[in-house]
Amino acid sequence: MPFRIAPWLVVACATATGLPLVASANPGVSRANLAMAPVVSLWIAEAPPGSEVLAAYGRLEGRGRPDTLLAAAVDGVGDVRLHAMTRGPGGGGLMQPLASLAVPARGTVNLRPDGVHLMLTGLGRRFVAGQTVRMRLTFARAGLVNVKVSVRRRN
């Protein structure tokens, strides 16, 4: 009989330990794979009035095995892309699209406003501070990982 973990137990453990809720939705991903998936701690910054883009920041932490973030999706969002803040030809700020983001085996990648972060466009609804939304991250090795992320105001 295969080893299975009840969903309620996962939620209870995540709540008790304070870790973000991480669960694989990919049936092809083994439990061992999920256990080694990067720890995802992200949040979405509430958009100011009239702004039609959102950004997500936070960190991805390796758990003993290197991995690569390939894609992300959020409920109610048309498109999620990885961007890096770079300098344009004139010395000003420009976003540079990234195809992927490497997460080291034992290290942390910070997603921040002046560096790499996720940009969310095609908003189907308004995202307000205090809400929690589902984000799906696709890693090269861990596969599809579901997390819940909060919407917050910038400080």
Added chain:
Amino acid sequence: MRGTPRPGRFARSPALALVVSLGAGLAGAWWSTRQAGLPQVPMAASTGKPFVWSDLDGRWGLVYFGYRGCPSACPTALSGLAREIRALGPGAARVQVVMISVDPARDTPARLGAYVRYFHPGFIGVHVPDARDLALVCKAFGAAFAPPASAGGEIEHALDVFLIDPRGRLRGRLSPPFVPGEVAKALRG
């Protein structure tokens, strides 16, 4: 009639008074903009009034070039400025944060007002309707600016906040995100 006080020339000549007061106003504006080397082009503030650089006289001006569609840099800079301004307490009255839109086609003064007030009720947005004028203003600050390659595309713009002192002189720039207290320190220095 000797000994009877005579009305002054100004009182006798409303037209002359008008000319003199207009001249004084223009001279004041000229002096202020000359100090900062900033071009006085037609600009509208999100308050509904025209904006002139001398509006900042007597206060520190913290000038940022951004736009509402900016995904990360602008909201980060403005939220950081709001935090810094709140930390100034009563001293915040001596500071005016201004965001000049680098996307005048989409950022009307009213829309800019709602945007900047989200961060702090005292912030004002400034709309420069003419693209050539906007380029002049950016150049005067040494602020990078490049229109989008295609309609609706991303706009290259300066990431720094520019400081204008209470006498209208450009005094430097700060790079967000700010360390807490960084703006207060810059205003003291």
